[in-house]
Amino acid sequence: MVAIDTDVEGANLHTWLGVPSPRASLADFVSGRVQDPLDLVVETPVANLGLIAATHGNLAASQPEPSRRIELLQRLRRLLCDFVFVDCGAGAHPATIDYFLVGDEGVLVLHPEPTSLENAYAFLRAAFYRRMQLVMQKHDVRERVREAMDQRNARGIHTPLDLLREVEAMDPEEGRRFARSMRSFRPRIVLNEVESAEEIKLGFSVRSVCRKFFGIEADYVGYVNRDPAVREAVLARRPLVEVRPKSDAAIYVQRIARKLAEAAGGSRSR
Amino acid sequence: MREIPEQDHYELLELARDATREEVERAYRMACSTWAEHGLAAYSVADDSQLASLRERVELAYRVLADVEARGTYDEALGALSAPKRTEPDLGFDDEEEEIPAELPAEIEAFEDLSGPEDGRWSGASLRRTRLARGLELEQITGVTKVNPVYLRCIEEERFEALPAAVYVRGFVTAYARCLGLDAARVSGDYLERLQAARPSHVLRRKPRTRS
Numbered sequence: 001m002v003a004i005d006t007d008v009e010g011a012n013l014h015t016w017l018g019v020p021s022p023r024a025s026l027a028d029f030v031s032g033r034v035q036d037p038l039d040l041v042v043e044t045p046v047a048n049l050g051l052i053a054a055t056h057g058n059l060a061a062s063q064p065e066p067s068r069r070i071e072l073l074q075r076l077r078r079l080l081c082d083f084v085f086v087d088c089g090a091g092a093h094p095a096t097i098d099y100f101l102v103g104d105e106g107v108l109v110l111h112p113e114p115t116s117l118e119n120a121y122a123f124l125r126a127a128f129y130r131r132m133q134l135v136m137q138k139h140d141v142r143e144r145v146r147e148a149m150d151q152r153n154a155r156g157i158h159t160p161l162d163l164l165r166e167v168e169a170m171d172p173e174e175g176r177r178f179a180r181s182m183r184s185f186r187p188r189i190v191l192n193e194v195e196s197a198e199e200i201k202l203g204f205s206v207r208s209v210c211r212k213f214f215g216i217e218a219d220y221v222g223y224v225n226r227d228p229a230v231r232e233a234v235l236a237r238r239p240l241v242e243v244r245p246k247s248d249a250a251i252y253v254q255r256i257a258r259k260l261a262e263a264a265g266g267s268r269s270r
Numbered sequence: 271m272r273e274i275p276e277q278d279h280y281e282l283l284e285l286a287r288d289a290t291r292e293e294v295e296r297a298y299r300m301a302c303s304t305w306a307e308h309g310l311a312a313y314s315v316a317d318d319s320q321l322a323s324l325r326e327r328v329e330l331a332y333r334v335l336a337d338v339e340a341r342g343t344y345d346e347a348l349g350a351l352s353a354p355k356r357t358e359p360d361l362g363f364d365d366e367e368e369e370i371p372a373e374l375p376a377e378i379e380a381f382e383d384l385s386g387p388e389d390g391r392w393s394g395a396s397l398r399r400t401r402l403a404r405g406l407e408l409e410q411i412t413g414v415t416k417v418n419p420v421y422l423r424c425i426e427e428e429r430f431e432a433l434p435a436a437v438y439v440r441g442f443v444t445a446y447a448r449c450l451g452l453d454a455a456r457v458s459g460d461y462l463e464r465l466q467a468a469r470p471s472h473v474l475r476r477k478p479r480t481r482s
Contacts, residue, residue, distance in 0.1 A: 118314040161273060197405045198303075205304035205311030208284060212274055213315050225402070248395060 002041055002081050004052040006099045007089030008062040011054035018045045018238040019053065027057040029072060030064045037075050046239060050081075063095040073102045083264060090119070092126040100127055101134075105264050107188040107221070110206065112199040117206065120189075121214075128160050128185060128216060135181045141167055141174045161215040185216060188263075190256060191223040199223075221263075222256040224249050274324070278348060279331035287345070291336065298332040392452075392460035394428040397443075400450050401426075415445035422446060425461070430468045439465055 005013035006026065014022055022042045028034040041050040064072055076084055088099045100106045100123075108123065110116050129149045136142045144166055148157040157163050164182060168175030187210075191203045203220035210218040229247030233240040241250045272281065280287055283297040304311045305324040312321060334340045387396040401411065408426075412419045421442055424432045433439050440458050447457035 112310065114310060114313045117310060121315055194402075197402055197407045200402055201300065201303060201405055202311055204300055205309070208300070208304045209312050209315055211284070213312075246395075248399060251399070 001048060001083040001085065002050045002052065002079055003044075003085040003087065004037075004076065005054035005087045006096070007087060008054040008057040010089055011057065013087045014051060014053040014055060015237050016234065016239065017049070017051055018242075019043075019051055020237075021055050022051070022053040023056070025053040025055045025057070027054065027062075030062070030068065031058060032068075037072065038079065045242070063093070066094075069095055069098060073098060076102060083261065092119075092123045094130070097123075097127050097130045101131055105188055105260055107190055107260065108218075109190045109192050110203075111193055112191060112195075112202050120206075121209075124187060124210065124214065124216065124218075125160070127187070128182075128214070129163075131185060132160075132163070132178060132181065135177060136167070136174055137177070138171060138174055141171055144170065159214050161213075164215065182215060183217070186219055187216070188219045188221045188260065190221055193226040194223045195226050221259055222252060224252040224256070274327075279334055279344065282327055282331050283335065285335070289335070294332070294335045298328065298336070301328045301332075387460070391463075392447075392457040393464060394426045394461070397446065397450070397457070397461075398426040400452065404450060406450075411446055411449050414449050415442070417442045417445060428464065428468070430465050433465070436462060436465060 003013060003017065004026070005011050007013070008026060008030070011025070014020070019042060024034070024040045024042060026037075026040065028040060029037055034040060037052060040052045042053065044051050063069070076086070084103075086099050086103055088096045090096075106127070108120050110120050126149070129145055132145045133142055136145060144155075145163065147153050147155065148163045148166070151158070155166065157166055160182065164175070164178055167178045189203055189206055191199065194200050194202075200223050203223060207218050207220050210216045225248050227247055227249035229244035230240055230249050233243040236243050240247070241254060244250055274282070280289070283294070283301055285293060285297050289297070302325075303309065305316075305321050305328060307318070307321060307325075309321075316324070334344050387393065401408070408419045408422050411417070411422055415422075421433060424430075425439070425443060425446065440462055443458040443461045444454045447454040
């Protein structure tokens with residue numbers, strides 16, 4: 001398995017995994033110094049887990065140019081390993097959305113707080129529209145999707161469901177393609193740092209909101225409680241499951257990981 | 271997927287046509303929580319008037335689906351193909367301590383592996399994980415068992431020094447485990463072993479406080 005930190009503006013996955021600031025990093029691919037991302041993989045203290053860090057980025061141009069980004073995404077899909085874990089940065093930068101969409105499984109980690117939910121819904125909408133731009137084949141339909149991305153668009157398209165109706169009216173064949181792609185867009189939701197049963201329930205509520213207001217089926221795959229063990233692990237700069245394997249947070253994280261691994265296995269065999 | 275105004279009562283509450291009375295109750299409570307005024311889930315997505323209208327529709331859907339007769343008439347109007355089950359007795363707790371129905375939706379089965387003991391032995395942490403996986407707060411456990419929530423928290427956190435004599439702890443843990451629908455004898459047996467290993471047996475403890 002290879003973990004890739006694509007958060008070049010806020011690289012820290014290496015610290016979570018106990019690898020002190022690797023010299024080889026994604027920045028070398030962005031700058032063109034290295035052509036094959038496989039050459040950037042460094043070992044981690046975890047058996048069978050390699051890392052492509054995002055350290056030492058170019059502060060003036062941290063993310064790759066669009067064409068270089070496409071090349072990176074294609075190469076990531078071709079990496080010879082069982083699983084590729086892509087750590088995306090926060091926010092809805094086009095690069096972040098592309099990294100999110102390249103995976104078989106896209107996971108959104110939320111906190112039970114309004115700011116986090118607001119960002120998550122904004123991200124989901126942006127990711128959905130970006131995906132539709134890539135899937136639609138006719139120029140005028142793609143243009144309509146682009147128009148819908150402006151949240152104050154003149155046509156009054158506010159949700160993916162509104163856009164589906166528009167596309168269906170424009171071109172029935174594209175409408176069917178849109179609906180198919182909409183059904184297969186199934187982001188996963190994880191709630192982090194929950195402190196009560198009420199906060200655990202929030203994951204189901206978020207799923208209902210996605211279903212009712214966006215027409216998107218999100219899967220709530222689990223929650224992780226607020227646990228001082230996480231802070232202990234990061235202060236020790238070692239993986240949580242190694243520092244405190246019996247902590248609640250470690251148990252929850254591992255169970256979610258198992259569930260995602262099973263789902264990823266299933267989506268590959270389909 | 272139909273838009274909200276076009277959804278029937280079942281779609282609105284995200285229920286199958288043959289949902290049981292218990293599932294209707296649970297879905298109703300979830301919908302109330304999801305679309306609550308100033309609720310967290312719909313923040314930034316729905317405005318106050320949309321939420322108010324949703325709540326009205328949820329109330330109406332619940333009034334119809336929770337009433338056997340009204341539901342029958344509604345199903346006929348919907349042209350439901352199969353007759354829904356609606357012979358379950360009303361929910362309610364017996365005088366005895368009983369299992370509390372889970373608060374989370376039926377899909378919680380997918381989370382089932384998040385509850386239970388990690389290494390085959392019950393502990394305070396595994397009791398807490400099981401409670402949370404059922405969507406229950408400590409106060410709800412107290413409501414049924416009458417055990418002071420301070421003791422329940424101490425049990426979960428294994429703060430053995432703050433707990434009363436073992437005989438009382440056994441009673442508390444047994445009641446707690448029953449609430450979660452667990453094998454109470456096994457859970458209390460495992461827990462008492464941890465308690466006794468952690469503190470000397472000769473220490474006398476005061477009688478516990480209970481809630482009336």
